[in-house]
Amino acid sequence: MLKGKPVRIVGFGEYLPRKVLSSEIEEQFGLYTGWSEKYSGVATRHHVTFETNAYMGARAVEQALANCSVPLSEIDLLISAAATYDYPIPNEASVIKSQLKDGNQFTFPTIDIDSTCLSFVSAFEIAANLLDGKQYKKIIIVSSEVSSKGLNPENSETVTLFGDAAVAVIVQYDEDGNSLFIKGGLQTYSEGVMDAIIEGGGTKYSFKDHAYNQKLHSFAMNGKNLLRLAKKCIPHFMDFFFRDLPISILDTDAIIPHQASKAGLMMFKSLYPFRDNQVKDSLCSLGNCIAASIPLTFYRSIKAGEIKRGDVCLLSGTSAGFSIGGVLIKY
Amino acid sequence: MLKGKPVRIVGFGEYLPRKVLSSEIEEQFGLYTGWSEKYSGVATRHHVTFETNAYMGARAVEQALANCSVPLSEIDLLISAAATYDYPIPNEASVIKSQLKDGNQFTFPTIDIDSTCLSFVSAFEIAANLLDGKQYKKIIIVSSEVSSKGLNPENSETVTLFGDAAVAVIVQYDEDGNSLFIKGGLQTYSEGVMDAIIEGGGTKYSFKDHAYNQKLHSFAMNGKNLLRLAKKCIPHFMDFFFRDLPISILDTDAIIPHQASKAGLMMFKSLYPFRDNQVKDSLCSLGNCIAASIPLTFYRSIKAGEIKRGDVCLLSGTSAGFSIGGVLIKY
Numbered sequence: 001m002l003k004g005k006p007v008r009i010v011g012f013g014e015y016l017p018r019k020v021l022s023s024e025i026e027e028q029f030g031l032y033t034g035w036s037e038k039y040s041g042v043a044t045r046h047h048v049t050f051e052t053n054a055y056m057g058a059r060a061v062e063q064a065l066a067n068c069s070v071p072l073s074e075i076d077l078l079i080s081a082a083a084t085y086d087y088p089i090p091n092e093a094s095v096i097k098s099q100l101k102d103g104n105q106f107t108f109p110t111i112d113i114d115s116t117c118l119s120f121v122s123a124f125e126i127a128a129n130l131l132d133g134k135q136y137k138k139i140i141i142v143s144s145e146v147s148s149k150g151l152n153p154e155n156s157e158t159v160t161l162f163g164d165a166a167v168a169v170i171v172q173y174d175e176d177g178n179s180l181f182i183k184g185g186l187q188t189y190s191e192g193v194m195d196a197i198i199e200g201g202g203t204k205y206s207f208k209d210h211a212y213n214q215k216l217h218s219f220a221m222n223g224k225n226l227l228r229l230a231k232k233c234i235p236h237f238m239d240f241f242f243r244d245l246p247i248s249i250l251d252t253d254a255i256i257p258h259q260a261s262k263a264g265l266m267m268f269k270s271l272y273p274f275r276d277n278q279v280k281d282s283l284c285s286l287g288n289c290i291a292a293s294i295p296l297t298f299y300r301s302i303k304a305g306e307i308k309r310g311d312v313c314l315l316s317g318t319s320a321g322f323s324i325g326g327v328l329i330k331y
Numbered sequence: 332m333l334k335g336k337p338v339r340i341v342g343f344g345e346y347l348p349r350k351v352l353s354s355e356i357e358e359q360f361g362l363y364t365g366w367s368e369k370y371s372g373v374a375t376r377h378h379v380t381f382e383t384n385a386y387m388g389a390r391a392v393e394q395a396l397a398n399c400s401v402p403l404s405e406i407d408l409l410i411s412a413a414a415t416y417d418y419p420i421p422n423e424a425s426v427i428k429s430q431l432k433d434g435n436q437f438t439f440p441t442i443d444i445d446s447t448c449l450s451f452v453s454a455f456e457i458a459a460n461l462l463d464g465k466q467y468k469k470i471i472i473v474s475s476e477v478s479s480k481g482l483n484p485e486n487s488e489t490v491t492l493f494g495d496a497a498v499a500v501i502v503q504y505d506e507d508g509n510s511l512f513i514k515g516g517l518q519t520y521s522e523g524v525m526d527a528i529i530e531g532g533g534t535k536y537s538f539k540d541h542a543y544n545q546k547l548h549s550f551a552m553n554g555k556n557l558l559r560l561a562k563k564c565i566p567h568f569m570d571f572f573f574r575d576l577p578i579s580i581l582d583t584d585a586i587i588p589h590q591a592s593k594a595g596l597m598m599f600k601s602l603y604p605f606r607d608n609q610v611k612d613s614l615c616s617l618g619n620c621i622a623a624s625i626p627l628t629f630y631r632s633i634k635a636g637e638i639k640r641g642d643v644c645l646l647s648g649t650s651a652g653f654s655i656g657g658v659l660i661k662y
Contacts, residue, residue, distance in 0.1 A: 052535050078519075083420055086535040087528055088481070089550065091414070091445045094652030098521040107567075109517035110652060111453050114422045114443040122442050129460040135516070146534040150419070185466070186440035188409075193429040197418055201532050203477040204383050204417040207548050212538045219420065236438075321425030321441060 001246055002312065002330060004180030007128045009331065011070060011170040012299040013063030015056040015144075016046045016286075025160055029153055036160035037284070041262025045163030045287030047148040053086045056166035057144030058099040064168040070138065072100065075108050075170075077130065077139045081123035082291045083116040083320075084146050096142055115186060116196070117258050117319035119143060119291035124171070124315070124327045125184025133173040142168045145290040150198055152218030161261060162219075163287030167295040178310060180330040185241050192229045192322025195222040221320075223261065230260075230318050231267055237324040245328070249314065250274070252328070254307050258317020259283040259293040277306065293317075307331060332577055333643065333661060335511030338459045340662065342401060342501040343630040344394030346387040346475075347377040347617075356491055360484055367491035368615070372593025376494030376618030378479040384417045387497035388475030389430040395499040401469065403431065406439050406501075408461065408470045412454035413622045414447040414651075415477050427473055446517060447527070448589050448650035450474060450622035455502070455646070455658045456515025464504040473499045476621040481529055483549030492592060493550075494618030498626040509641060511661040516572050523560045523653025526553040552651075554592065561591075561649050562598055568655040576659070580645065581605070583659070585638050589648020590614040590624040608637065624648075638662060 022036035022043055037043050048056070057080065065072060080093035087095065093110035097103045115122040120143045127139040144166035151159045199205055200216035210216060238249050249255070249272055257268055259282055269279055282297040289296060294315050301307045309331060316326030353367035353374055368374050379387070388411065396403060411424035418426065424441035428434045446453040451474045458470040475497035482490045530536055531547035541547060569580050580586070580603055588599055590613055600610055613628040620627060625646050632638045640662060647657030 053533075083422070085533045087530055087533045089414055089529045090447050090524065090527060090651035090653075094446075094519055094521065094524055094654065097519055098524040104521040107518040107520055109453075109654065109656065110446070110519040111517070112443070112445040114445065115425075115441070116421050122440075126457050126461070130457070149534045149537040149539060186442070187438040188425055188428055188441040189438055190425065190429040190435040193421065193425055196421060198420045199418055201538060202384075202416045202418045203480045206480040207532055207538060207543050208480060211543065217538045320421035322421075323425065323440065325440065 002180065002182050004182035004330065005128050006173060006175045006177060007131055007181040008172055008174035008177045008179035009169055010172050011064040011068030013060040013067055013168040014296060014299060015059040015166040017048045017051045017056065017164055018046060019044050020047045022160060029156065029159060031156055035156065040157065040160040041283050042160055042287045043284050046165060048146050048164045053084055053092055053144045053146050054095040054099045057096040057142045060144065060166040060168035061096065061100055061140055061142055064140065064170050068170060070170060072102055072106055074138050075140055076136045077108060078110045079123045079127060079139060079141045080112045081119035081141050081143045082145050083114060083119060084290065115319055115323060115325065116321055117290050118186065118317055118323055118325040120295050121315055121325045121327050122186060127171050128181035131171065131173040133175060138170060138172045140168055140170050142166065143292040143295055145292045147290055150219045152214055154214065157223060158219055158221065161288050163289045165286060165289040165292040165296055167292050167299060169295050182328040182330060183245065184327040186323055186325030187237050187240065188321055188323045189229060189233050192226060195225045195322060196320035226322065227263055227267060229322055230264060233324055234268065234271060241326055252314045253311035254301060254313045255279045256294055256298045256301065256313060256315045259288050259297060260318055261288065333511065333513050335513035335661065336459050337504060337506045337508060338462050338512040339503055339505035339508045339510035340500055341503050342395045342399030344391040344398055344499040345627060345630060346390040346497040348379045348382045348387065348495050349377060350375050351378045353491060360487065360490060362487055366487065371488065371491040372614050373491055373618045374615050377496060379477050379495050384415055384423060384475045384477050385426040385430045388427040388473045391475065391497040391499035392427065392431055392471055392473055395471065395501050399501060401501060403433055403437055405469050406471055407467045408439060409441045410454045410458060410470060410472045411443045412450035412472050412474045413476050414445060414450060415621065446650055446654060446656065447652055448621050449517065449648060449654055449656040451626050452646055452656045452658050453517060458502050459512035462502065462504040464506060469501060469503045471499055471501050473497065474623040474626055476623045478621055481550045483545055485545065488554060489550055489552060492619050494620045496617060496620040496623040496627055498623050498630060500626050513659040513661060514576065515658040517654055517656030518568050518571065519652055519654045520560060520564050523557060526556045526653060527651035558594055558598060560653055561595060564655055565599065565602060572657055583645045584642035585632060585644045586610045587625055587629045587632065587644060587646045590619050590628060591649055592619065
């Protein structure tokens, strides 16, 4: 019934830095005990101590390779799919490759793909289109995010919400398999372009001309606007996405949304009459890990036995920009 | 003889900020008159005054659309292919879209692709793979670079070399046309990963923890190492790239290299017995415009009548990371 490209996820890997309890953050920033879980929906998340994006990303890649017994020599492309990075230049994927065990011995290409929180989703669609069984047989997508360094201590909503994490996913061309990439899509609703932003540190407010300033150099979001926009645009996006498919969103076996916020997840779940446990959730234990949230939640659901081979899964969410996107796959 | 995907470039647009003569830079930084042209090979380049990446990118897109009479309503994806950006978050393509005339009225997707100086080349390969005549019929690739804000005044080699510019290219699925995307490829040689870098301003040396410091927050390159590595690896890359093609690099009608540096261009031209004017050059008048250099040099060569419809063109170069990449197209 469902047609698609013969693309199969063959391995996952992850890296999580030190676990941080909400009580630690609440104590540090003068919030009452329980504030984070009540308002952000987050009880624990992980934050880096010594780790960098590339360090975490490289460890996740090594674990993914080991988990499916694929040697590095078989990799045809490494995509970094994230919104944060070690250095402004070079691109993060090249830094991750250089920190892989034996990474210097191979010359596979390294490219970054960024649609902020939907970077993994965009990268998956692009990887599926590149995989041809000839030039590209196996591609690694890595989402490694260090959100904790860009948070504003004065903003309780974000300082309790975000976590750091890395996930790596190996996808391969697999004509004989039963796995499929069915469809990908993204829509950008520009009216929300300024509602999730780090203003300083690019070329507009360069560090040369603008001294460090907590507000300018921290992530800021207009949660109310984003929620309003998401509520209005998600049905529009899903109508576009499913209009040429033989199933509806309710027929999917699992939906893995971006773990944007407690309010966002609640709003999304209220839009459709989903079945119990159809929509997966990792917010309480991992927080919002930017582009790593979707693949990490997916991996956790597979490990928990909640998603099985052959299940039709929608990986979808919202991102700064403001975009809504998704990929539909047969796992 | 040459096979490929039915992909055609239908329009170009560009935006250049104020022209800066080498004499201005030489006077400002205490270099003798003629230093820049002698050592960097650059007589003029353009630098922003009020412009941002998104401002320049949006103007280039508008010009490209006008040049080929394509309305914005026909665009299925906007890719920002660059190494510099207005804000760390959101992704640059979403900012460019929001600054387009009528950009807010459409919801086409916006994704960033970054392989530093080869971002346009990577984006072209990816766009060619997405273009299917159904979901994706027309894609705009924009390379808008503001290099001038990340230069170190104490480094004469880079402060005289880099220029700012934006280029937009509209590519479309075109089954009946005679244009082709023949092949794309990239290889990353990690031994050069630290040889072209801006260290500060990402999560490794974050602004929060590291005050502004000219050395840490400026672009630095180890020119000697890069030149040595390029000389060693370019033949390796070209062997890999052309091994399954029925032509050699010498059979191409035009080669549009990245305008990395005077020494780099001279070295590249010395590697093969190229015909006169086979290798295109814009370094002297535009400098190194990071990812904008290749599409800008290509556009200039077409406008000058040096490249015609049907010509087989290799767009290829080196990038921070350290990578070598290219796409071969029938224009």
